[in-house]
Amino acid sequence: MAKRVEAANVTAYYGGFKAIENINLTVEPKTVTALIGPSGCGKSTFLRSINRMHEVLPGARVEGNLTIDGQDIYDRDVDVTAVRRMIGMVFQRPNPFPTMSIFENVVAGLRLNGVRRKSILEESAEKALRSANLWDEVKDRLGKPGAGLSGGQQQRLCIARTIAVEPQVVLMDEPCSALDPISTLAIEDLMFQLKDKFTIIIVTHNMQQAARVSDRTAFFSIEKTGDPGRLIEYDNTQKIFSNPAQKKTEDYITGRFG
Amino acid sequence: MGDTPQRSAHAGTGGTGVATSHEQPAGASARAAERFGNPGRPGGDLGGGGGLPRARAFGAERAFRGLTMAAGTTVLVIIAAIAIFLIAKAVPALRANTESFWTFEGWFPNDDPPKFGIGALAFGTVLSSLLALFMAVPVALGIALYLTHYAPRRLGNGLGFLIDLLAAVPSVVFGLWGRDYFAGPVADLSAWLHTYFGWIPIFGDGPYGSSILLGSVVLAIMVLPIVTSLSREVFRQTPTANEEAALALGATRWEMIRTAVLPYGRPGVIAAVMLGLGRALGETIALALTLGSTYAISFNILASGGNSIAANIANRFAEANDTGRGALIASGLVLFAITLIVNITARAIIYRRREFTESAA
Numbered sequence: 001m002a003k004r005v006e007a008a009n010v011t012a013y014y015g016g017f018k019a020i021e022n023i024n025l026t027v028e029p030k031t032v033t034a035l036i037g038p039s040g041c042g043k044s045t046f047l048r049s050i051n052r053m054h055e056v057l058p059g060a061r062v063e064g065n066l067t068i069d070g071q072d073i074y075d076r077d078v079d080v081t082a083v084r085r086m087i088g089m090v091f092q093r094p095n096p097f098p099t100m101s102i103f104e105n106v107v108a109g110l111r112l113n114g115v116r117r118k119s120i121l122e123e124s125a126e127k128a129l130r131s132a133n134l135w136d137e138v139k140d141r142l143g144k145p146g147a148g149l150s151g152g153q154q155q156r157l158c159i160a161r162t163i164a165v166e167p168q169v170v171l172m173d174e175p176c177s178a179l180d181p182i183s184t185l186a187i188e189d190l191m192f193q194l195k196d197k198f199t200i201i202i203v204t205h206n207m208q209q210a211a212r213v214s215d216r217t218a219f220f221s222i223e224k225t226g227d228p229g230r231l232i233e234y235d236n237t238q239k240i241f242s243n244p245a246q247k248k249t250e251d252y253i254t255g256r257f258g
Numbered sequence: 259m260g261d262t263p264q265r266s267a268h269a270g271t272g273g274t275g276v277a278t279s280h281e282q283p284a285g286a287s288a289r290a291a292e293r294f295g296n297p298g299r300p301g302g303d304l305g306g307g308g309g310l311p312r313a314r315a316f317g318a319e320r321a322f323r324g325l326t327m328a329a330g331t332t333v334l335v336i337i338a339a340i341a342i343f344l345i346a347k348a349v350p351a352l353r354a355n356t357e358s359f360w361t362f363e364g365w366f367p368n369d370d371p372p373k374f375g376i377g378a379l380a381f382g383t384v385l386s387s388l389l390a391l392f393m394a395v396p397v398a399l400g401i402a403l404y405l406t407h408y409a410p411r412r413l414g415n416g417l418g419f420l421i422d423l424l425a426a427v428p429s430v431v432f433g434l435w436g437r438d439y440f441a442g443p444v445a446d447l448s449a450w451l452h453t454y455f456g457w458i459p460i461f462g463d464g465p466y467g468s469s470i471l472l473g474s475v476v477l478a479i480m481v482l483p484i485v486t487s488l489s490r491e492v493f494r495q496t497p498t499a500n501e502e503a504a505l506a507l508g509a510t511r512w513e514m515i516r517t518a519v520l521p522y523g524r525p526g527v528i529a530a531v532m533l534g535l536g537r538a539l540g541e542t543i544a545l546a547l548t549l550g551s552t553y554a555i556s557f558n559i560l561a562s563g564g565n566s567i568a569a570n571i572a573n574r575f576a577e578a579n580d581t582g583r584g585a586l587i588a589s590g591l592v593l594f595a596i597t598l599i600v601n602i603t604a605r606a607i608i609y610r611r612r613e614f615t616e617s618a619a
């Protein structure tokens with residue numbers, strides 16, 4: 001089930017602006033990989049290239065090679081919706097569908113996949129909400145609007161929505177930035193569980209979190225504003241946090257950046 | 259969209275290490291404030307150790323409040339004055355009417371004894387407006403979605419501008435065009451409809467010409483730009499985050515529109531349709547030129563005939579005597595009531611789902 005993600009010379013543009021340049025990295029199946037780096041270094045951009053969400057923005061494009069288990073996801077013949085179904089994504093800001101109930105939000109992806117049976121939908125919704133540590137808080141008000149939840153609850157709702165369709169790779173863009181420490185721990189637990197089946201790539205600004213949850217860590221950085229982001233170092237998390245090969249990585253991790 | 263507390267980014271995520279590094283700048287800025295005293299407020303009379311400053315008895319705040327309140331009251335007074343005037347004119351005519359105002363099919367208020375009924379006019383008004391919306395709304399929504407979500411941006415803006423221009427064409431132009439050029443094709447269409455779909459009662463026999471169908475098509479063209487440009491505004495405001503959420507779940511573009519754009523835009527679209535309906539109900543000159551000015555209730559939309567309250571007022575005002583004017587004013591009051599009901603219904607529809615749209619609106 002879990003897939004290997006390989007990026008080779010990935011470069012992404014916003015119109016004329018080159019946001020990331022020549023990213024090479026391989027994410028092994030059933031691992032958690034953390035992307036860290038200063039703000040604006042292109043972590044989100046890289047993440048969005050992996051499920052082809054980058055190209056949604058007008059003028060945005062990706063060059064280079066991105067494969068999932070050897071299959072080129074930017075191949076002309078590949079159905080982009082199939083790619084996105086296989087590679088789920090949790091965004092930096094919670095974005096539940098404002099017009100939908102909590103339940104409908106969670107099953108939105110299943111409905112898009114053509115699941116109609118009420119019993120299946122209910123079962124999957126409960127499972128996903130439990131995994132996202134939200135079930136107890138919302139089980140009595142599944143029919144209420146998703147936008148009526150707190151920010152942290154909304155983010156967990158979005159996580160539930162993403163994992164309800166059981167994607168093979170889960171991309172998370174700072175999923176915990178709006179969460180309290182308890183929910184954060186719950187999400188981290190969730191990542192440990194998901195790792196059994198899925199490949200997980202997470203962007204985080206929280207060093208402790210990266211150290212806690214990830215197997216491997218990729219450090220991105222930029223020379224100066226306006227320059228494209230580059231991958232500085234990519235290694236086992238343990239190595240990155242104890243004995244990084246690059247001086248820049250060490251500076252960033254110890255808080256001496258910039 | 260209600261911006262949820264998502265901005266509290268990074269708060270409470272980290273362990274102790276992060277917390278201490280946050281304390282530093284906070285303390286630093288506090289120290290800075292101490293050093294510079296209270297720079298934004300010279301003068302010294304504010305917050306200078308004593309009590310809080312007293313509310314000013316006569317400030318811009320109060321003046322402005324008085325002004326807005328006066329404006330609001332003026333509107334109410336004007337509305338009340340108009341209503342009183344209209345009712346005062348209408349009541350004597352209604353008293354003089356020797357037939358039932360609601361059911362009589364005919365309009366002879368200038369005769370002695372006066373005979374007139376609103377039934378056929380109200381029927382024609384509602385029927386032509388609904389037909390117009392039935393034709394215009396799907397097209398308008400299609401155009402709006404195309405402009406916002408399919409067309410290249412330049413093309414979208416250009417076409418949008420053209421559509422807005424269409425809204426600026428005076429209705430008399432539409433009316434003349436409908437009567438002089440469009441009546442022919444519509445008559446051909448009517449004959450065709452009757453031949454092949456004659457078994458549906460609304461597609462009855464001729465003579466074809468100035469029919470409800472012609473009036474409705476012209477009305478449809480007139481409400482199209484309003485509904486299109488309002489829906490376009492509404493669709494354009496769909497939060498990108500929601501569109502992306504749908505796409506990231508593997509939605510095709512149309513599925514994305516169905517899951518994110520349409521539900522989000524629903525109240526706005528309803529409002530747009532209601533504005534279109536309001537315009538159609540009140541449309542005067544275009545219908546006066548294209549309808550047959552008869553006073554019979556008929557579901558046959560192809561045959562010459564049909565009438566509407568506003569068109570009838572335009573056609574008959576010049577020849578009307580005192581009772582005649584009163585009768586026309588009474589019909590105007592009925593039109594007002596119809597419009598009011600439409601608006602209240604629209605509000606009720608929007609209100610019923612407010613729980614889901616409040617945060618969205």
Ligand SMILES: Nc1ncnc2c1ncn2[C@@H]1O[C@H](COP(=O)(O)OP(=O)(O)OP(=O)(O)O)[C@@H](O)[C@H]1O
Pocket residue numbers: 014017019037038039040041042043044045046057226
């Ligand atoms: N929609 C956009 N249009 C143009 N430039 C963009 C857009 N989004 C991001 N950028 C630019 O691309 C660069 C990388 O942005 P990105 O969002 O990937 O950074 P990030 O590493 O995720 O930062 P953060 O940690 O703050 O989320 C930045 O210089 C940013 O200004």
Ligand SMILES: [Mg+2]
Pocket residue numbers: 043044045092173
């Ligand atoms: Mg980011």
